[in-house]
Amino acid sequence: MIHLENVSKSFTLHNQGAAVIPVMAGATFDVAPGECVALIGNSGAGKSTLMRMIYGNYLSQSGRIMVGDVDVATAEPREIIALRRATLGYVSQFLRVVPRVPTVEVVAEPLLSVGTPKEVAFERARDLLARLNIPETLWSLSPTTFSGGEQQRVNIARGFAHTYPAMLLDEPTASLDATNRETVLTLIEEAKARGAAIIGIFHDAPARARVADREIDVSDFTPAKVV
Amino acid sequence: MSAQITPPLPIPLLPVPLLSVKDIHKTYGGRIGCTDVSFDLYPGEVMGIVGESGSGKSTLLNCMAGHIPTDSGQVLFDTRDRGLIDTLTMSEPERRMLARTDWAFVHQHARDGLRMSVSAGGNVGERLMAVGARHYGDIRAQAVDWLGRVEIDEDRMDDRPSAFSGGMQQRLQIARNLVTGPRLVFMDEPTGGLDVSVQARLLDLLRGLVREMGLSAIIVTHDLAVVRLLADRLMVMKSGHVVETGLTDQVLDDPQHAYTQLLVSSVLQV
Numbered sequence: 407m408i409h410l411e412n413v414s415k416s417f418t419l420h421n422q423g424a425a426v427i428p429v430m431a432g433a434t435f436d437v438a439p440g441e442c443v444a445l446i447g448n449s450g451a452g453k454s455t456l457m458r459m460i461y462g463n464y465l466s467q468s469g470r471i472m473v474g475d476v477d478v479a480t481a482e483p484r485e486i487i488a489l490r491r492a493t494l495g496y497v498s499q500f501l502r503v504v505p506r507v508p509t510v511e512v513v514a515e516p517l518l519s520v521g522t523p524k525e526v527a528f529e530r531a532r533d534l535l536a537r538l539n540i541p542e543t544l545w546s547l548s549p550t551t552f553s554g555g556e557q558q559r560v561n562i563a564r565g566f567a568h569t570y571p572a573m574l575l576d577e578p579t580a581s582l583d584a585t586n587r588e589t590v591l592t593l594i595e596e597a598k599a600r601g602a603a604i605i606g607i608f609h610d611a612p613a614r615a616r617v618a619d620r621e622i623d624v625s626d627f628t629p630a631k632v633v
Numbered sequence: 634m635s636a637q638i639t640p641p642l643p644i645p646l647l648p649v650p651l652l653s654v655k656d657i658h659k660t661y662g663g664r665i666g667c668t669d670v671s672f673d674l675y676p677g678e679v680m681g682i683v684g685e686s687g688s689g690k691s692t693l694l695n696c697m698a699g700h701i702p703t704d705s706g707q708v709l710f711d712t713r714d715r716g717l718i719d720t721l722t723m724s725e726p727e728r729r730m731l732a733r734t735d736w737a738f739v740h741q742h743a744r745d746g747l748r749m750s751v752s753a754g755g756n757v758g759e760r761l762m763a764v765g766a767r768h769y770g771d772i773r774a775q776a777v778d779w780l781g782r783v784e785i786d787e788d789r790m791d792d793r794p795s796a797f798s799g800g801m802q803q804r805l806q807i808a809r810n811l812v813t814g815p816r817l818v819f820m821d822e823p824t825g826g827l828d829v830s831v832q833a834r835l836l837d838l839l840r841g842l843v844r845e846m847g848l849s850a851i852i853v854t855h856d857l858a859v860v861r862l863l864a865d866r867l868m869v870m871k872s873g874h875v876v877e878t879g880l881t882d883q884v885l886d887d888p889q890h891a892y893t894q895l896l897v898s899s900v901l902q903v
Contacts (some may be wrong), residue, residue, distance in 0.1 A: 420891030421898065464887040482879040483866040484675055504862060505833035505839070519844075530871060 407572050408437040408460065408602035410562055413469030413479065414629075415452075429455055433469065433627040438570065442594065442604040444618035447625040453607045454622030456624055457574050460605065461496045462486040473572050491519050495573045499580065501557040503504040503550050510535065510545045527567070534563035537589050560585060566593050568630055573597060575606040581614045591617055649711055651676045651819060651849050654696075657706035659689075659696050665873035666692035670706070672868065672878070676816070679850045683857060683896070687795065689873035690853045691821055698738050699708075699728050709818070721730050733763045734897045737810035741822035747794045747809065753780060754790040756809045760833040764813055778862030783838060784788055800831035804838065811842060818843075824859055831872070833839040851871035857900055861885060867891045 415430040430452050437443045444453045458464040460471055471478040475490045490496070495516070503512065508518040510531050517527035535545055538559040545551065549560045562578060578594070579587045587610075594617045597604060608614035613619075660664035667689035674680055679695035682690045696703040699720060709717045710731070720728060732738070740746040747756050757776040758766075766772050778785050783804035784889040785797075792800050803823065810818065823839065824832040840863055843850055852863055860867055861879055867884040869892065877890040888894045 408705070417887075420894050424891075463882050465883055465889065484678060486880055487865050490693070504837060506837045524765075588652070 408605065409441045409461070409470070411470040411472075413456075413459065413471055413627075414467045415455060415464065416467055428458070428629040431629040433624075435622055437480060437572075437603040437605055438601050439601040440598055441620070442598055442606060442612045442618050443622050444621045445605060445607050446614075446621050447623050447628075451623075451625040451628055453624050454576060455524060456627070457496075457576055457605065457607065461490070461494065461574055462463065465556050471612050482598035493517075493571050495568065497562055497573070497575045497578055499558070499576050501549060501561035501564075503548065503557070505550060506548055508546045509540065509549045509552075512549060513563045513567050516564060520568060522568075528565075530567055531563065532559060534567060534594060535560070537579040537593075538563050555583075555586075558582070561591055562593070563613060566597065569597070569600060572603045573605070575604060575608075577607050579608065579610045587613065599622050646801055649717070650674055650709075651678075651711050653707075653709040653710050653717065654697060654849075655707040655709070656897045657693060658697055659701070659707070660704055666690070667696070667870070667873045670875055673852065674817075674849055676849055678866065679864045679895040680850075681860030681867045681868060682851065682853045683828070683855060683860055683867060684870035685855060685896070687872075688870040689718065690870050692873075693870070694819055694821055694851065694853045698736070699732070700738075701836065728734050733760065734813055735816045737813075737815040738817060739806055739810055739819040739820040739823050741825045743794070743799070743806040747802065749793065750793050752791045752793055753785065753797070754807050757759075757812050758804060760809055760813055775812060779812045780805075782842070783808045798831075801832075803827060803835060807835075807839070807842070811846070811848075814846065816849060818848055820850060820852045820854075822854050822856075823852065824854070824856065832859075839863060857885060857897065858886065869896065 408556065410433050413433040416426055416428040419425045419427065421536065427465060435455060444457060447453055457462060459466050460473065460478060466479040469479060473489060474493050476485055478486060485568035510528060512603065513534060514527040517530060518524065532545065540556060540559055549557050552560065558581065580592050591613055608618065649668065655671050658668045671691055675830065684690045693794050695701045697708050703721055707719045708721050712718050720731065723865040733895040738746065750760065752760065754773060754776040757779050758772040761772050761775060777790065780787065780790055784873055785801060785804060797805060808851060815823065824835055827835065836859060852860065854860060864881045867879060867881045868875055869890065871892045877884060877893045885897055886899050
């Protein structure tokens with residue numbers, strides 16, 4: 407489902423004397439449907455960078471990043487938008503909220519955008535919010551004012567609303583209490599069971615051991631430091 | 634049973650662009666307004682044009698909309714009856730018809746896009762009449778519907794826009810523009826000069842309308858938060874030239890060009 411081949415990335419800081427910082431080289435791996443792969447490596451090894459490259463948020467300098475039949479590394483913006491809408495989900499660590507939109511709509515939106523009927527989408531959104539223990543009194547409010555933990559759970563509910571065939575999870579269990587952590591791990595297992603290809607970053611080692619089938623050490627793709 | 638809003642369907646990747654801009658070049662005397670601008674805009678796409686004051690973004694928008702003459706280049710639009718036509722060489726009546734039907738232009742200052750001496754309802758109704766609507770009851774009903782969509786109370790319908798706040802004027806201008814169901818909307822700093830709470834409301838409104846109606850839009854702004862919220866893709870301009878294009882979040886989070894890096898890093902963090 408996801409296939410990376412010789413992917414590389416460098417940052418050019420034009421405003422700091424055009425310093426070129428190579429951060430990734432030769433990244434090559436596959437993720438099959440129904441498989442969960444954990445990215446590991448020290449802080450700064452490039453786990454989040456790699457994830458953002460797969461999502462098309464960061465530009466790749468070379469190589470191929472196939473998600474389904476789209477090469478994210480070379481795709482047009484509209485192809486990436488279509489891919490993100492239907493195929494590729496991304497649960498980041500932070501919820502980017504649009505002012506004034508009620509929580510239940512924030513969660514239902516990914517479903518609405520793929521044409522799911524409104525009632526079905528809202529039903530699924532309410533179900534996810536309930537499973538993630540967001541009090542029902544908050545569902546009609548904008549998540550802008552929620553606590554950090556609540557926002558993160560809303561973000562997870564939103565990420566799992568649509569059944570994406572490929573998913574990227576950036577620390578989905580960070581700073582969750584035991585009950586909610588359990589719910590999130592169950593959601594991941596459900597996604598795997600329905601055949602989603604998942605790439606995750608889990609600092610929580612027991613969680614990683616439970617859901618990940620394989621580990622990929624991102625520091626293997628870190629280019630040698632040029633001094 | 635209440636009327637149901639059909640959810641927007643996924644936009645299929647159509648092969649024909651709605652708007653195809655080729656090598657737009659415009660100078661003011663010896664100075665470059667904008668040059669070498671080419672891009673395709675597909676149905677349902679929202680493109681943001683960002684850059685500092687004087688970068689040529691408004692010049693470009695006005696060239697495309699036919700408000701100012703262009704020195705050279707083509708602005709091809711996928712018309713309903715004749716397919717892709719260069720709007721710059723179209724006859725004036727044809728272009729005016731296009732501007733009243735398939736195109737809309739939202740000005741930065743609402744008073745440039747409204748008739749200040751005509752009631753709010755009249756402002757919305759006028760555009761309908763321009764495309765042939767004649768039944769007073771229908772026109773008024775549509776005006777009420779659109780004022781409602783932009784959150785203007787029905788009882789303000791007979792007031793003149795001069796009695797409205799800046800934010801309300803801007804929303805009225807949007808209603809006036811969208812009532813005829815255009816396919817392409819040009820927006821010049823639609824939230825400029827409004828305070829932040831009004832901006833948020835307007836943005837949310839625009840976002841909803843764009844999605845619901847499947848509009849294509851070109852939004853010129855210097856506000857990066859606005860494009861992050863509204864635009865699918867970005868074009869960054871400096872000194873009349875396009876320096877970078879791409880997916881909105883990619884350009885903002887991983888800018889490649891020196892100027893874009895400077896622009897993104899200059900935004901104050903709240």
